[in-house]
Amino acid sequence: MVIRMNLNRPMKSFWKTKIRQPSRKSSCQLEQRHVFRLLSQRAFNCKSRSAFQARNANFKGPEKPIESERLLYQGLEISESKQFALGSSLATRLSTDRTLQCTEFDDKGNIVARNVEIKKSDLVNKFGILSRDLRKIDDEHDFPAILVRESTILVNFLQHRALITYKRVLVVHLGTPNTGINYDSSFMYGLQGKLNFGISQHSNLPYEFRALETVLVMVISELDVEYQKIKTPVNKLLDELQHDVSLEKLKQLLDVSKQASAFRQNVQRVRTALHTVLEADDDMAAMYLSGKAAGTPRQEADHTEIELLxxxxxxxxxxxxxxxxxxxxxxxxxxxxxRSILDSHRNSIMMLDVQFSIAAVGLGMATYVVGLYGMNLINGLEENIHGFSFITGGSVIGILGVGIFGLYKLRRVRKIYSMHGMHYDRRHRTKN
Structure with missing residues (x-):
């Protein structure tokens, strides 16, 4: 007798049970399960310890957790915060490792460094500011602002970015060296001349105020020039539209009006930034960097010079x-x-169309009567010598009657509409 064994099935079940892929669970879930197990074990140990102490009053057990548990909790806390700490440190490192192209002026207005690459981390250490403060002078930050810190004033107006201290000015260029502000631009010459002039003429304004005033002068001058560039084509188009209205001119007017709106928004942002500083007495008092460096800081209410500036x-x-x-x-x-001119032209066209419609109705009625008598049927007027005159005269009178009646109704409708429009305009003006 031969016994046949089916070896495939046991081996298949064996491989399924023994060589099984591990479940893909996150480390966070495993750590939570391990902590839950540990807490349950500690609760059980506490109950057992309290029961043992009740039976043995002289026994004094350890009040602190054992070293292994403390290390396990400490390791768990580190593992949970490891990802966040690593991400934040990496983001900070990436933001501070970026370089900015700068030009530096000394306390006498001379350029000591031209178009040099400086790391943000070096700026943070050199000027005593925070890394997040440098966002105010980044390329991505387009909103004007004046940020006052303990020993530095950060200025951002349009394309002018600068870090001002009581003895140096660092101008930050935007973009690449070819597209940014270079050291021989009008802004650089103006800043250098203002700083040198203050020293030679013994100006009462501190160094930092002269630098800030140079930035504000350039900003206002550029805004005025940009306004003149926008104003000229706008006025030209407005004069042309008074004589001739065309689609091309309307498109041009739409484009320049968008430019004017964007310009107005930029100027309003500058005005808002200045207004924000004027509303903060502590910031204006803190802008006296030379006084703080000399050991005589200003009081919060003592800021007349910078406020007037x-x-x-x-x-x-x-x-x-x-x-x-x-x-x-x-x-x-x-x-x-x-819009009023176009509405008037459209109304004139509509009135002409209505008048033609009224004339067509009158002609249609006359044609209908003529058609009735034009049929080859006996109607009793064939032998009448006045039949033609009677039918023709009646048709003309009918046409004129329909036309006069239609024009009368049309004029009445126009009069009612104009009175309604005048009443609406008067009521709208009263509300405003």
Whole structure:
């Protein structure tokens, strides 16, 4: 008798049970399960210890957790915060390792470094600021701002970025050396001349105020120049649209009006940044860097010089905002005028169409009557010598009657519509 054994099935089940792929669970779940098991074990140990102490009153067990448990908890805390700490340190390192192209001026207004690459970490250590403060002068940050720190003033206005101390100015260039501000630009010459002039003429303004004033002068000048560049084509288009309205001119007016709106928004941002500083007495007092370096810091209410300086350019920016508003109002008024002209032309075309429709109705009625008598049927007027005159005269009178009646109704409708429009305009003006 031969006994046959099926070896495939046992071996298959064996490989399924013995060589099994491990379950893919996250380390966080495993650590939570391990902590839960440890806490349960500790609770059980505490209950057992309390029961043992109840039976043995003289026994004094350890009040602190054992060393292995403490190390396990410490390792668990490190493992949970490891990813966040690593990510934050990496992000900080990447942000501070970036370089900025800068030009540095000394306390006498001379350029000591031209278009040099400086790491952000070096700027943080050199000027005593935080790494997040450098975001105000990044290429991605387009909002104007004046940031006051203990020994540094960070300035960001349009394309002018600078770090100002009581004895040095670091101008940050935007973009590459070919596209950014170079040291021989008007801004660099103006800054160098202002700093040298203050020393030679013994100006009462501190070094940091003269540097800040140079930045504000350049900003206001550039805004004024940009306003003139926008104003010229806008006024030209407005004059042309008063005589001739075309689609191409309307498209051009739309483009320049968008430019004017963007310009007005930029000027308003500059004005808002200056207003923010004027509203903060502590920031204005902290801007006296030379006094703090000399050991005589200003009180919070003692900031007359810097307040007058910033207020002067705040008013100048306000004038440019008013000019931009007036320019936009002229564009809007022109749009309304063009819209009224187009509406008038459209209404004239519609009235002409209605008049032709009324004339067509009168002619249609006359044609209907003529068609009735034009049929080859006996109607009793064939032998009448006045039949032709009667039918023709009646048709003409019918056409004129329909036309006069239609025009009368049309005029009445126009009168009612115009009275309604005047009443609406008067009510709208009263509400405003």
């Amino acid at each position: 910033i207020e002067n350019y705040y008013d100048a920016s306000g004038e440019i905002v008013d000019k931009a508003d007036k320019l936009l109002s002229d564009v809007e008024y022109t749009y309304d005028s063009v």
